[in-house]
Amino acid sequence: xxxVTQTPRNRITKTGKRIMLECSQTKGHDRMYWYxxxxxxxxxxxxxxxxxxxxxxxxxxxxxxVSRQAQAKFSLSLESAxxxxxxxxFCATEGAQTDTQYFGPGTRxxxx
Amino acid sequence: QQxxxxxxxxxxxxxxxxxxxxCAYENTAFxxxxxxxxxxxxxxxxxxxxxxxxxxxxxxxxxxxxxxSAKQFSLHIMDSxxxxxxxxxxxxxxxxxxxxxxxxxxxxxxVTL
Numbered sequence: 001x002x003x004v005t006q007t008p009r010n011r012i013t014k015t016g017k018r019i020m021l022e023c024s025q026t027k028g029h030d031r032m033y034w035y036x037x038x039x040x041x042x043x044x045x046x047x048x049x050x051x052x053x054x055x056x057x058x059x060x061x062x063x064x065x066v067s068r069q070a071q072a073k074f075s076l077s078l079e080s081a082x083x084x085x086x087x088x089x090f091c092a093t094e095g096a097q098t099d100t101q102y103f104g105p106g107t108r109x110x111x112x
Numbered sequence: 113q114q115x116x117x118x119x120x121x122x123x124x125x126x127x128x129x130x131x132x133x134x135c136a137y138e139n140t141a142f143x144x145x146x147x148x149x150x151x152x153x154x155x156x157x158x159x160x161x162x163x164x165x166x167x168x169x170x171x172x173x174x175x176x177x178x179x180x181s182a183k184q185f186s187l188h189i190m191d192s193x194x195x196x197x198x199x200x201x202x203x204x205x206x207x208x209x210x211x212x213x214x215x216x217x218x219x220x221x222x223v224t225l
Contacts, residue, residue, distance in 0.1 A: 004155075035215075040121070040217060040218075041217060042118075042201060042215045042216055042217040042218045043156070043201060043215040043218075044215075045212065045213075045214070048212060058212075059214075090155050090156070092155075099144055099146070099161065100146075100158045100161075101158070101213065102157075103155030103156050103157065104155050105153075105154060105155050106153075106154075106155050
């Protein structure tokens with residue numbers, strides 16, 4: 001869905017490198033989320049933000065940081081990438097008046 | 113700790129058959145139970161959701177059945193079609209609000225001809 005975009009879509013990097021994944025949305029939603037998806041583990045919440053000044057850790061935030069640059073932009077950084085951060089990463093948004101989360105197309109990250 | 117336990121991990125159903133995926137939850141404060149559908153190469157998308165004030169919700173071929181006493185909810189796909197082949201995730205709100213979901217581990221459904 002073009003309303004939520006993620007860049008890059010694929011990234012291969014090396015251990016120790018700093019990586020930034022970006023998410024932009026045109027839905028006007030205040031709430032944004034970052035998840036990672038691993039086979040057999042489902043979707044796990046990394047960080048979430050309910051507005052520009054609000055940042056919260058999810059269940060697996062270690063090794064990650066985020067920045068909410070504007071209502072429409074929420075970036076995820078891996079400060080020093082390690083191989084077990086190889087996964088599919090999804091950004092999602094949600095409006096304050098709805099219970100539905102809208103996911104981006106995902107970023108496939110490989111850390112060698 | 114998995115607050116929402118989903119089964120089976122994978123499922124193969126013949127075209128026209130019924131697909132059933134189950135989820136069990138632990139937190140009795142949960143008040144919203146969505147199912148998300150994910151096609152290969154795409155992000156998950158909301159398929160159907162239920163609140164615990166009803167025991168069943170139907171949208172087309174998709175039905176959620178909810179059993180509050182057993183703390184279980186399930187997705188039934190009637191007349192399953194090859195286009196239903198996808199991964200399905202159940203979810204529940206972490207703190208009793210719908211804004212922070214915890215997801216099940218997913219069920220990969222394959223509908224064969």
